[in-house]
Amino acid sequence: MIDPRRLRLEIRAIAERVRRRGVELDVGHFEKLDGRRKQLQADVERLRNERRSASKRIGAAKAAGEDISPLVAAVGDLGTRLGAVSTEFDEVRQALDDFAKGIPNPPDDSVPPGDGEDDNVELRRWREAPEFNFEPKDHVSLASASLDLEAAAKISGARFSVLKGPLARLHRALTQFMIDTHVREHGYEEVYVPFVVDRDILVGTGQLPKFEDDLFAIVGDRDQFLIPTAEVPVTNLIRDTILNPGELPLRFVAHTPCFRSEAGNYGKDTHGIFRQHQFEKVEMVQIVRPEDSWDALDELTGHAEAILRKLELPYRAVALCAGDLGFAAAKTIDLEVWLPAERRYREISSCSNFLDFQARRMLARYRSADSGRPDYVHTINGSGLAVGRTLIAVLENYQDGTGVVHLPDALRDYMGGISRLEF
RNA sequence: GGAGGGGUGGCUGAGCGGACGAAAGCACUGGUCUUGAAAACCAGCGAAGGGCGACCUUCCCAGGGUUCGAAUCCCUGCCCCUCCGCCA
Incomplete structure (x- = not known):
């Protein structure tokens, strides 16, 4: 949320900055x-x-x-x-x-102008997109023996999936690999959190009141929702608290399912498991002092990139333009992985600095060492990574044209020594 | 599910209709002392909003109610603890 005092004193300046997103106050x-x-x-x-x-x-x-x-x-x-x-x-x-x-976070000055996806600015690439000497298959035709979308449709409707055997195991292996890497090499504390949250919690991170249509609501007296991302319960761990400066930064990593009703996305990415109502994600969240948040965003983005590099998946980093920014973010770096069957880069991680926007809504503060007074913390989060999309990327990038997928070395231990999947 | 006991400042905890934003302790900050540190002593120290300011208002889990007046009494909800029952 915007500082109410600033809103009062400089609403025109704020309106000007928010206009970059295409929002009129x-x-x-x-x-x-x-x-x-x-x-x-x-x-x-x-x-x-x-x-x-x-x-x-x-x-x-x-x-x-x-x-x-x-x-x-x-x-x-x-x-x-x-x-x-x-x-x-x-x-x-x-x-x-x-x-x-209802006012979105004003974009940081470094955010490129633009209305949508096409105006996003590529920052860097890692490994050029590989050329195949055969026509690469997409994940659905590649893994059809282990991917049962009909069964999922019967149980829950479109945009759900059933994974079987080696595919289910690879999915689980990716999750474990990501969490372990963030804990052992990047200094995150693993947390297990509720997947059902109260309304206030979603207001805290900015999903509500504006985007209720995107959420699955629970039927009952308590006004609860399924989480759309681990960001929601994890960031809210520090709501209504005043931390000591020595406790910062906090770094959390959580693996959770994410539930999105995807209203307004009908007809988009309907093929395969790229866009689902239920998917798994390993999420990193950092709670930092205000002066550290921009460095923390770069650091956290690097942690997500480390996963892609260990898996040796070609990707690029993209700065989202003002019009493509999420409601609560002041700046977002997306990581996009190369998908050979689509012959393009697709989003696999989204890393954002929210500054004090979420902290203000959550009343999450720390006692500043200089002033001794409570001040809002800054929050940062990013996927590290979206598991289902990583699964797609591994399948498609590691196929050899004979129905075999050769697994990256980093997953060997997590797959019980298996180095290839045959479908 | 049944029976009790509770939710007060960063923390612990007293207050149980009127001078209470709230005792005391801890923590923290400044000072005295000390070569320095510790200890001791002295002083300060909650948060939010409004006003240029002296200052004003609000906040004792949340929401209602009673009253001239509520941290304090009543009702509802939420949460925590203890015991019993049941259960993965």
Whole structure:
């Protein structure tokens, strides 16, 4: 969330920056609401002050054994008046809060301009896309014996999958390999977290209130949702806390299923398991001091890249343009892996710096060493990596044209010594 | 599922209708002392919002209610602990 004070003082400048995303703020509406808020706040505070002093006088009179009934009568309808004014005050404040929570994070100045995917800027490539001396198959035709999309459709509908035998094992091996690497080599603490969360938690990381359609809601009295990413429960681990500066940075890695209803994506990537309602992801989350967040973003992106390099998968890093940025991110670097069957790079990781945007919503702070006062932490996260998409990349990049997939060395131990899969 | 006990500042914990934003301790910050450190002593020290400012308002799990007045009383919800039952 935007700093409410800044919103008040420099809403036009903020509107200008948010416009880079293609989002238009209703400045007039905001100024009208905030003007009303000021008036009401002054009224409420004045009435409360009156009530307070009157009650104190009554208390003092009573203690002195005096008759308090004239004083009580003098208070009159103060309570009723206060009630009416504070009701309206609450409504206006709520409206302002909704307005503020609906504003996306302004893009960092380093974010390239643009409206969508085509305007993203390539930063670097690792390993050029390989040439095959045969027509590379896509993951569906390659692994059809172990990939049962019909069974999944019968159970849960489109965009779910059933993996069997070697494919299920490879999927699990990739997950273990990623977590172990981040824990052993990159200094992350592994965490296991709930996959069902309350509404507030999703407001904290920015999925709500705006994007409810993208989520699976749980039926029940409690207003809960399935997580769309581990970012949600993991980042919220530090909500409502004030950390000591010595505790930072915090680095968490979690493996969770992710559930996305993918509203608005009908007809997109319908082939195979590239875009699913349920998929697995290994997610890295860092909680850092404000001055460290940009370095942390580079570092975390490097940790995701390390997985691709160990798996020897060709990829490129891309800076998302302003129009392609997620709601809460100030800047995002996507990693895109080469998929031979599609002959193009596809997203496999998304690493973002949220600055204090999520921290403000979650009330996640640390006690600054200089000022001694609580200040918002910065949050960073990124996939390391999306497991299903990594599975696709391994299958397609390591096929030899005879229906055999040769596994990268890094997975050998996780596959019980097996070095090739035959389908 | 049944029966009890609780949720108070960064932490522990007292207060249980009126001068309470809240005792005390710990932690933290500054000072005295010391070659330095520790100890001891002295002082300071919650958060959010508003105002140029003196200052004002709000916050004792959350939401309602009673009252001139609620951390304190009542109702509902959530969470934690203890015992019993059941269960992976």
